[in-house]
Amino acid sequence: MRTSALGRPRRRLVALLGTAALALAGAVALPGSAEAANILTNAGFESGGLSPWTCTGNLGSVVSSPVHSGSKALQGAASVSDNAKCSQTVAVQPNTTYTLSAWVRGNYVYVGVDGGASTWTPSASSYTQLKVSFTTGASQTSATIYTHGWYGQGTYWADDVSLDGPGGGGGGSDTQAPTAPTGLTSTGKTSSSVSLSWNASSDNVGVTGYDVYNGSTKATTVTGTSATVGGLSAGTSYTFTVRARDAAGNTSAASNAVTVTTSPGGGGGGGFKQAAPYLYEGWGDPPNPQTVMSATGVKWFTMAFVLDSGGCNPAWDGNRPLTGGVDQTAINQIRAAGGDIVPSFGGWQGSKLGANCSSASALAAATQRVIDAYGLKAVDFDIENTDEFExxxxxxxxxxALKTLKAANPGLKTIVTFGTSTTGPTYYGNRLIEQAKSIGADIDVFTIMPFDFGGGADMYGNTVNAAEGLKNKLKSTFGWDDATAYAHIGISGMNGLSDQQENTTPQIWTQIRDWANSHHIARLAFWSVNRDRPCPGGGVTSNCSGISQSTWQFTSITAGFTG
Structure with missing residues (x-):
């Protein structure tokens, strides 16, 4: 991890249709109970066409807005002479109860079954779910379900139509369910939608569709192996599963669950992003931060280190004053140049607040003093060594303490930084992540320090492999999709020579930066700006990298990190 040589880091008018029940006269058997399975085809109109729906007067069409979920919906242009009735006929089983539902929008919109029950809404300015049940006759093998508007009442919309119950055909002889879909993952998200894909299921006769669930609610039905669920709230976590079904209405077990947090308001996917190399005022010939900012374009610095000066009292390096000293001077200079800082608490050595404060509340209070002193937007806890990490x-x-601080400081971003193996978190790293989940700490960024591995020269490969291992651990622990997990990852590297003589060159750091951008991680840092100067053959020292490079070259590369 670290040696003392470098000391550190590492989401209707009148009803005209009859409502008589379907004939049951002479039936002896009681109605069967329908297992929930949507037996309609193109129920969400996601195919982009109407088939197998038919609409009177050619007044139906598939539109992209407004939709209830997914990317398509039915639009019926009801006129003074035609109610724009759109219908679909499906095979059903006799003497069986079915539930018909649909999300509709507009004035006097109906859903129902020919010759049977119907329901309607007089006015729906936004999508409203209509639901009605009916029971088939003793020898009935097909049913025509429909939705329509009303004469002279204008356009209506319908989406996510569902007929839940067993499919007909073969007299119910097909009782074998499809296999469960596998590999459900998120392929994209906005502030109001999540796109999903999965691997196809298999069936003895054939899969006819997939039902996508948002929690326990069916969000949409599609025929392919991808879907977009819309109408979601910004910055909110949702958990999705998918079930396959066949023509007989047999449904599979649920797929794996995937949890996705929609993007913040505004539809972007940005979230918290930070390019913030470490700057240390107590060591290594500290440079003027404005000089570095002017030369490189970097805006953030991670200021090292806040330690315990005794009695759970924070101080820079444990001995420089919290305010009024060289550290505040540097922070003032950074902010005067349009930048900002995140302090790092802890590190490899020294007397640390985490280890020495007697309780989480005491640690939170000590950290709050630093937050208040500088009006901080973020804090980083560099958790290392046996006294904290282990x-x-x-x-x-x-x-x-970090959970407490987030509750007390709305908008505060919390970062934890810790060591790693070449394949991802170690035992204590895994435990840290699991504890964060267990107590609901809501950590924004888990940053790994991919160096000092104990050997190995492939610093790009090792860094990527370690980050992928972290991503997989975050997915399995929190139930996140890939994109959400990446958006909670940070990388804090070491420029030039590491304590163990690993060499991260400017070219390798550029590769790492480009990988970080392409995977939209949250944070990129390195140890340290103090060392971002050339001294080929200079070894592992505090004020240069030990390799041939341009002055501030790693900082310039890091400034190109956008997430």
């Missing part, structure tokens, strides 16, 4: 009680204390 101490389970201290891990829990730090995470609980």
């Amino acid at each position: 101490n389970e009680a201290v891990q829990a204390r730090i995470l609980t």
Whole structure:
């Protein structure tokens, strides 16, 4: 991880249709109960066409807006002479109860079954669900379901039409359900929608569609192996599953669940992004930060390190004053140049607040003093060594304090930084992530320090592999999709020579930066700006990288990180 040589880091008018029940005269058997399975085809109109729906007067069409979910919906242009009735006929089983539902919008919109029950709404300015049940006759094998508007009442819309119950055909002889879909993952998201894809299911006769669930609610039905669920709230977590079904109405078990947090308001996918190399005022010939900012375009710095000066009192490096000293001077210079800072608490060595404050509340209070002193937008806890990283009680204390701080400081971003293996988090890294989940710490960024592996020269490959391992751990722990997991990842590298003589060159760091951008991670940092100067053959020292490079070259590369 670290040696003392470098000291550190690492989401209707009148009803005209009859409502008589379907004939049951002479039936002896009681109605069967329908297992929930949508037996309609193109129920969400996601195919982009009407088939197998037919609409009177050619007044039906598929539109992209407004939709209830997915990317398509039915539009019926009811006129003074035609109610724009759109219908679909399906095979059903005799003497069986079915439930018909649809999401509709407009004035006097109906859903129902020919010769049977119907329901309607006089006015729906936004999508409203209509639902009605009916029971088939003793020898009935087909039913025609419909939706329509009303004469002279204008256009209506319908989406996510569902007829739940067993399919007909073969007299119900097909009782074998499809296999469960596999590999459900998110392929994209906005502030109001999530796109999903999955691997196809198999069936002894054939799969006819897939029902996509948002929690326990059916969100949409599609015939292919992808869907977009719309109408979601910004910055909100949703959990999705998919079930396959066949023509007989047999439904599969649920797929794996995937949890996705929609993007923040405005439809962007940005979230929290930070390019913030470390700057240390207590070591390594500290450069003037405005000089570095002017030369490189970097805006953020991670300021190292806030430690314990005794009695759970924060101080820079444990001995420089919290305010009024060289650290505040540097922060003032950074902010005067349009930048900002995130302080790093902890590190490899020294007397640390996490280890020395007696409780999570005491640690939160000490950290709050730093937040108040500088009006901070983010804090980083660099959790290392046996006193913090390998101490389970201290891990829990730090995470609980961070949870407390987020509740007390709306908008505050919390970062934890820790070591890694070449394939992802170690035992203590995994435990840190699991504890964060267990206590609901809501950590914004989990940053790994992919160096000091104990050997190995492929710093790009090792860094990517470690980050992918972290991503997989976040997915399995939190139930996130790939995009959400990446958006919670940070990388904090080491420029030039590491403590163990690993060499991250400017070219390798550029590759790492480009990978970080293409995978939209949250944070990119390195240790340190103090060392971002050339000294080929200079070894592992505090004020240069030990390799041939341009002055501030790693900082310039890092400034190109946009997430």
